[in-house]
Amino acid sequence: MTKKIVHVAVGVIYKDQQLFICKRPDDKHQGGLWEFPGGKVEQGESVFAALQRELLEEVNLTVNGSDELMVIEHDYGDKCVRLDVHIVDNFTGEAHGAEGQQGKWVPINELDYYVFPAANVEIVEKIKQRFK
Ligand SMILES: Nc1nc2c([nH]c(=O)n2[C@@H]2O[C@H](COP(=O)(O)OP(=O)(O)OP(=O)(O)O)[C@@H](O)[C@H]2O)c(=O)[nH]1
Numbered sequence: 075m076t077k078k079i080v081h082v083a084v085g086v087i088y089k090d091q092q093l094f095i096c097k098r099p100d101d102k103h104q105g106g107l108w109e110f111p112g113g114k115v116e117q118g119e120s121v122f123a124a125l126q127r128e129l130l131e132e133v134n135l136t137v138n139g140s141d142e143l144m145v146i147e148h149d150y151g152d153k154c155v156r157l158d159v160h161i162v163d164n165f166t167g168e169a170h171g172a173e174g175q176q177g178k179w180v181p182i183n184e185l186d187y188y189v190f191p192a193a194n195v196e197i198v199e200k201i202k203q204r205f206k
């Protein structure tokens with residue numbers, strides 16, 4: 075049987091050489107690690123619509139536009155994900171952890187101090203290339 079792949083829209087929220095990251099709740103998959111806000115793409119929903127919905131729910135930002143950065147497929151063993159990663163630099167609102175989670179702006183050159191899920195290693199590398 076082929077494994078089900080969970081499709082996820084991920085937003086790399088960018089402003090002035092900083093990114094807004096959040097801490098995943100302990101009881102969730104990959105809990106306690108830092109993440110780029112986002113969530114599952116629903117049936118029949120576009121990636122951009124999912125990104126808008128998730129970023130409004132999670133960090134209270136209105137996304138006006140985004141740029142595709144990369145797509146990553148990763149098998150965690152307990153779960154397979156396809157991360158559709160977008161750079162979000164066109165948004166309105168003040169980012170904060172709107173679901174009670176910790177959230178903060180981090181300079182790109184300090185990203186290495188934060189532990190992300192394994193699938194994110196490639197994202198962090200690509201961001202460093204793009205914004206150096
Ligand atoms: N949001 C987000 N999810 C990530 C990242 N990296 C990564 O492997 N994931 C994985 O993507 C999957 C889906 O993300 P999610 O838990 O945010 O989904 P969601 O917001 O719809 O939450 P839900 O579980 O309450 O429905 C999780 O298995 C998570 O571990 C990341 O940087 N951001």
Ligand SMILES: [Mg+2]
Pocket residue numbers: 111112113114128132
């Ligand atoms: Mg989420």
